[in-house]
Amino acid sequence: MFSSLTQQRVILIALLLWALSFALFRVWKIGRGVPPQQSAVVASIESWGEPAPVPVLATPTGNPYIEIDDSCNWAYAGTCVNLRSGPGTSYPVVMQLRTNMVLKVASTTVVDGRTWYKIGFDGEVHYPERVKSDWYVAGDYARLFYDSGMLATTTQAKALNTKRIVIDRAKEMLYAYDGDTLFMEQAISVGLELTPTPTGTFSIYRKMPDSYMQGPVPGVSDQYYDLPGVPWDLYFTNEGGAIHGAYWHNNFGQPWSHGCVNLPPAAAELLYEWADLGTPVTVKD
Numbered sequence: 001m002f003s004s005l006t007q008q009r010v011i012l013i014a015l016l017l018w019a020l021s022f023a024l025f026r027v028w029k030i031g032r033g034v035p036p037q038q039s040a041v042v043a044s045i046e047s048w049g050e051p052a053p054v055p056v057l058a059t060p061t062g063n064p065y066i067e068i069d070d071s072c073n074w075a076y077a078g079t080c081v082n083l084r085s086g087p088g089t090s091y092p093v094v095m096q097l098r099t100n101m102v103l104k105v106a107s108t109t110v111v112d113g114r115t116w117y118k119i120g121f122d123g124e125v126h127y128p129e130r131v132k133s134d135w136y137v138a139g140d141y142a143r144l145f146y147d148s149g150m151l152a153t154t155t156q157a158k159a160l161n162t163k164r165i166v167i168d169r170a171k172e173m174l175y176a177y178d179g180d181t182l183f184m185e186q187a188i189s190v191g192l193e194l195t196p197t198p199t200g201t202f203s204i205y206r207k208m209p210d211s212y213m214q215g216p217v218p219g220v221s222d223q224y225y226d227l228p229g230v231p232w233d234l235y236f237t238n239e240g241g242a243i244h245g246a247y248w249h250n251n252f253g254q255p256w257s258h259g260c261v262n263l264p265p266a267a268a269e270l271l272y273e274w275a276d277l278g279t280p281v282t283v284k285d
Contacts (some may be wrong), residue, residue, distance in 0.1 A: 083119075106118045122208050134278070206235035217258070
C-alpha cells in the first residue's frame, strides 16, 4: 500500500505530465500551420475588410410636378380624378381632372397613410378670383416628376444650335428639324378664324411644364376659358402664343385654339424636352 504522501506525489506528477503533453500538442499544431480555432474565427472576421459603402441615392433636382394619369379622357369619358379643397376624400370636389394635365406641387402631406399633393402655380394667375380654395390631388392618380420649372429669356434670344420649328397653318402640321434632319412631323391645331395663330418668325423665349391658361385675353380673345394644368408649354409670341399639349380635345388636324398651337400631350412632351430657349419658330401658310 502506498502512503498518503506517495499518492499525492503520483497525482501531482500525472497532472504535470498531462499539462506538458497538452502544451507540446498545441506547439506541434501551430508549427504545422494549423491555427487555434479562436484565431481562425478572428482571421475570418478580419478578412471581411472595411464595410461596403452605403449607396447614396440621387437627390431629385428641380421642382416637383405631377401629371394626371389613368383619369377620364378629353371628353370626360371614364372615371375622373377629383381635385379637392383639402387633403382627404371628406373635402369638397373642386373640379374633375383629365388625363395628361400637368400641375405644380406646392407641398406634400400624408393623411391616414395616403399622399396628397397641394397644387401651386407657375407664373401669374390672371383671374385669381376663380381659385376659391386650396387644391389637393391624391397621389394614387398622379405621376410625380421633377423639372427645372419656368425658364425664360428675351424674345430676341438666338439659338445656340441648328434646331428650328416650322408651323404650317394651311396643312395644320408642325415640323421640327435639327439642321436638315427631321425630328418631328405632327398634326396640330392652330387658331380659329377669330383668334388666328400669327404668322412670322419668332423664337421660344419661355419654357414651362405647366400653365394655367385663362380667358378672355385683352387684345387677343374675348372668349371665356379656364384651363389649369396645360402641359409642356413653349411660348413664342409677346401676346402669350405657345406650342403646348391639349388635354381637352382630340381634333388635331383642324383649327381649334385661341391662337396657340395645340399638340397631343405625348408629342408636346417630346418637343418640350427637345427644344431649347431661342429655338426659331416660323409660322406660315
